[in-house]
Amino acid sequence: MARTRTALLTVLALLAGLLGLQFSGPAPRATAAPAAFTHPGVLVSRAQLDFARSKVQAGQQPWKAAYDGMMASSYASLSRTAKPRAVVECGSSSNPNYGCTDERQDAIAAYTTALAWYFTRDSRYAKKSIEIMDAWSATITDHTNSNAPLQTGWSGATWPRAAEIIKYTYDGGWSNSGRFATMLRTVYLPEVINGAATKNGNWELVMTEAAIGISVFIEDRTSYDKAVSTFLARVPAYVYLTSDGDLPKPPAGSSIDTSAEIIKYWQGQSTFTDGLAQETCRDFGHTGWGIASIADIAETSRIQGQDLYPKVQDRLRQALGFHTSYENGAAVPSWLCGGSVNRGLARVTEVGFNALHNRLGISMSHTQKYTEAHRPSGTDNYFNAWTTLTHANNPN
Secondary structure, rough: HHHHHHHHHHHHHHHHHHHHOOOOOOEEEEEEEOOOOOOOEEEEEEEEHHHHHHHHHHHOOEEEEEEEEHHHHHHHOOOOOOOOOOOEEOOHOOOEEOOOOOOHHHHHHHHHHHHHHHHHHHHHHHHHHHHHHHHHOOOOOOOOOOOOOHHHHHHHHHHHHHHHHHHHHHOOOOOOHHHHHHHHHHHHHHHHHOOOOOOHHHHHHHHHHHHHHHHHHOOHHHHHHHHHHHHHHHHHEEEEHHHHHOOOOOOOOOOOOHHHHHHHHHHHHHOOOOEEEEOOOOOHHHHHHHHHHHHHHHHHHHHHOOOOHHHHHHHHHHHHHHHHHHOOOOOOOOOOOOHOOOOOOOOOOOOHHHHHHHHOOOOHHHHHHHHHHOOOOOOOOOOOOOOOHHHHOOOO
């Protein structure tokens, strides 16, 4: 009987193999990457750019003021000279700072001049953007010291935005676009793709934003899928919802799992409420960076046709509302961060507010008040730049 049963199972296994069936084991993991990537498609789409450009041409606000501010900034200067380094060394708080500021700001300048090209159709701006990107792709080989992953995330989140606009909208040609893609693939992606589970959440979120953007530009579906998996695991470990239970979710892949360790990781905060973030009691500035990357990643995924907003919209909405309420002047309760918070969220709300309020119709009174009062958004000189221009009230 045993031999008969074994033979039967063998036949069934063979049939399953022939028919492509699976009787046991995990189901195949669904991929997040699109079958074909959309370009330009990192943070901004062609439709979004066209909408904003039409508003600027019509002299409408807040887009005209945002555009004027961008064009008046040093990042739009046609006389800018890139300052590439072979090895960018960044210690804690960018000390030492060997190329850290230069790299971040050159990346923003490449993105700024790419936007300037699209809005003006003046080829001088496209050529300037290319000049900056070419200078770095011909030079950089590595990032070192303790802040290397974060530095790579900041710059790596910005470079693909510029590259996407130039490669897919400028018809004057970019002969070194392949070399730039190689730079992103070999110098940047390996530094950010594996995340930073034990660091504060803004690290892993901006690293993941860089990985998503790079994956779109180099059309790497495997790294895109991995970055999405990291993102979906990190957001619940960064923004708390009461449905999570008594404690926030620990960061995936870390050793942080006991109650005491989680509270310590959340800056000593032991009372949790909807929208509280892992870095709220550190300061709102770092928290704002984390929130911005959550929105940026979801925005890129939406452009790519694999919308992640439904998976994160409750946490993003609550995080934006919670922090902007205190930015708007709400009294800080004694249970929150010992009764005192370090404000300074900065102008990081446009992308998330537009997606949730304008496109999805979610009421966000605190976030709306804060966002509209801080227009035009400008740039933080790290990785957030010109989002009032590109995303304010943008239906696309």
